Amino acid sequence: MTNWEEVDTYAKRWIKEAGERIKKSFSEDFVVETKSNKNDLVTEIDKGTEQYFITKIKEVYPDHHILGEEGMSSRVENLEGIVWIIDPIDGTMNFVHMQRDFAVSIGIYENGVGQIGLIYDVVADELYHVKKGHGVYMNETKLKPLVPVKVEEAIIGLNATWVTENKRIDPKYLSPLTKDARGTRSFGSACLELAYIAAGRMDAYITLRLSPWDYAAGKIMVEELGGKVTSLRNEELDMLTQNSFFASKPELHEEILQKYLQNGQW
Numbered sequence: 001m002t003n004w005e006e007v008d009t010y011a012k013r014w015i016k017e018a019g020e021r022i023k024k025s026f027s028e029d030f031v032v033e034t035k036s037n038k039n040d041l042v043t044e045i046d047k048g049t050e051q052y053f054i055t056k057i058k059e060v061y062p063d064h065h066i067l068g069e070e071g072m073s074s075r076v077e078n079l080e081g082i083v084w085i086i087d088p089i090d091g092t093m094n095f096v097h098m099q100r101d102f103a104v105s106i107g108i109y110e111n112g113v114g115q116i117g118l119i120y121d122v123v124a125d126e127l128y129h130v131k132k133g134h135g136v137y138m139n140e141t142k143l144k145p146l147v148p149v150k151v152e153e154a155i156i157g158l159n160a161t162w163v164t165e166n167k168r169i170d171p172k173y174l175s176p177l178t179k180d181a182r183g184t185r186s187f188g189s190a191c192l193e194l195a196y197i198a199a200g201r202m203d204a205y206i207t208l209r210l211s212p213w214d215y216a217a218g219k220i221m222v223e224e225l226g227g228k229v230t231s232l233r234n235e236e237l238d239m240l241t242q243n244s245f246f247a248s249k250p251e252l253h254e255e256i257l258q259k260y261l262q263n264g265q266w
């Protein structure tokens with residue numbers, strides 16, 4: 001039997017320590033490289049943070065698996081056993097340009113089921129955490145179940161990319177939603193947008209491309225509070241591949257799917 005209490009204690013300790021290491025890096029020079037395109041950034045701090053988690057986890061839990069964005073651990077082919085899904089820095093562009101609005105995200109899954117989620121907004125010193133079945137917290141404050149809201153009163157996390165010409169979705173789908181919603185926001189860190197839904201600061205988050213480490217922790221939080229997390233086609237997410245992504249308060253999820261995304265041809 002897994003001692004989740006103990007796993008949770010270690011994970012919290014390590015994520016805080018990782019945050020301290022990241023903060024220290026602000027006063028140092030670090031190398032910034034690009035990955036898939038010129039806006040897709042990675043730094044040696046992303047890699048160093050992922051390596052830090054791998055070392056710690058392997059020391060205490062040699063039989064756990066690790067799926068990290070920077071791919072510094074051995075390949076994970078399936079979700080059998082216990083898998084730590086880690087984004088060492090989510091919002092690397094914010095980290096590089098703004099030194100704020102980035103977070104460390106850890107989702108811990110057992111045979112594909114999310115058990116523990118941690119999202120640490122390092123600069124704000126806000127740790128969002130969930131243990132499945134035991135509620136979601138921001139630091140010591142327990143977060144409330146999500147309250148239904150209509151599109152007209154909703155704030156939706158949406159990047160301007162998806163309402164301009166792009167290769168993944170015709171702007172005709174999401175621009176009417178942009179007009180009808182009370183407002184849209186784009187924070188540049190997917191895991192933080194999910195933490196904001198959990199905290200009731202935002203009502204939905206839509207994007208056309210996300211990887212498991214971006215949402216592994218936030219998905220557990222949003223679902224624990226009664227929200228829905230699916231692909232933009234309302235399918236269950238595949239935790240091993242990239243997906244389109246739609247997280248929302250429950251009734252708002254239905255409303256957006258029905259009014260704006262029916263028969264989507266993207």
Ligand code: 2AM
Pocket residue numbers: 036039040041069087089090091092093159188189190191209210211214
């Ligand atoms: P990252 O900073 O860890 O790469 C930016 O809008 C959000 O989308 C961030 O959470 C970012 O995570 C994520 N993202 C996912 N895939 C990306 C990609 N190929 N390029 C840039 N950001 C990506």
Ligand code: CA
Pocket residue numbers: 040041042069092
């Ligand atoms: Ca990245």
Ligand code: CA
Pocket residue numbers: 069087089090091190213214
């Ligand atoms: Ca990410």
Ligand code: CA
Pocket residue numbers: 046069087088089090091092
């Ligand atoms: Ca990242």
